[in-house]
Amino acid sequence: MNKEIYERLENLAFKETIPFCYSCYKYAPTGRCKTCFSDDLMRHLEGVGVEFGTGWVIKALLEECLEQPDFEEIFEQSIDDCYGEEVRVGWLTLNPAQIIKNEDPISWEMAKSEYIDSLVEDGEIFEFSGNYYWVNEIEALLVESEAS
Ligand SMILES: [Zn+2]
Structure with missing residues (x-):
């Protein structure tokens, strides 16, 4: 596992999602719910869903943006x-x-x-959650999103 790529993908996952309090069913963009004061928050990815963690966000973003090698x-x-x-x-x-x-x-x-x-x-391919991607394509995607 390429740790640097993973960390950058995790940052992307945070950037592309909004913290969400599931018990109040409300966004909590500051990281703490304004209604129940919980910081045990899920994340909402537009068009995909709401869930704890970032692994599923990374998986969804990679699937949406990149093709797996043949x-x-x-x-x-x-x-x-x-x-x-x-x-x-x-x-x-x-x-x-x-x-x-x-x-x-x-x-x-x-x-x-x-x-x-x-x-x-050799670090040419990044495997994530059973999917495979070219590292240089992930890097291009990260550079593009980190610039915006
Ligand atoms: Zn709440």
């Missing part, structure tokens, strides 16, 4: 780069990625998930 395509590309786009078998010209997928789909899936893990470990 790992099948990316992994195919990396296999092409590694083994070439074409191999000749007898008189056939074939694509190694397609052959591996057809011949051994399980090993294809395993290798693909290891490849995704390596992108996460």
Whole structure:
């Protein structure tokens, strides 16, 4: 988990939501409810809902603003780069990625998930709540929102 990115996303989540007192069903923009004086507040994200915490806000904002990478395509590309786009078998010209997928789909899936893990470990991909995003796209989104 990229801590710096996570903290900036959390700031974005605070910025994009308004504190909300669920028992009074009122906004509490100062962080304390003016009616019941509670500071145990949910957050309201316009068009999405009201809930405690920021994880769900970050998830919703990322889903709304960014596309998840197509790992099948990316992994195919990396296999092409590694083994070439074409191999000749007898008189056939074939694509190694397609052959591996057809011949051994399980090993294809395993290798693909290891490849995704390596992108996460290298800090190229940010995983959040079961979703995956390019770190540079998140950074662009953060820069844009931090400037506004
Ligand atoms: Zn209240």
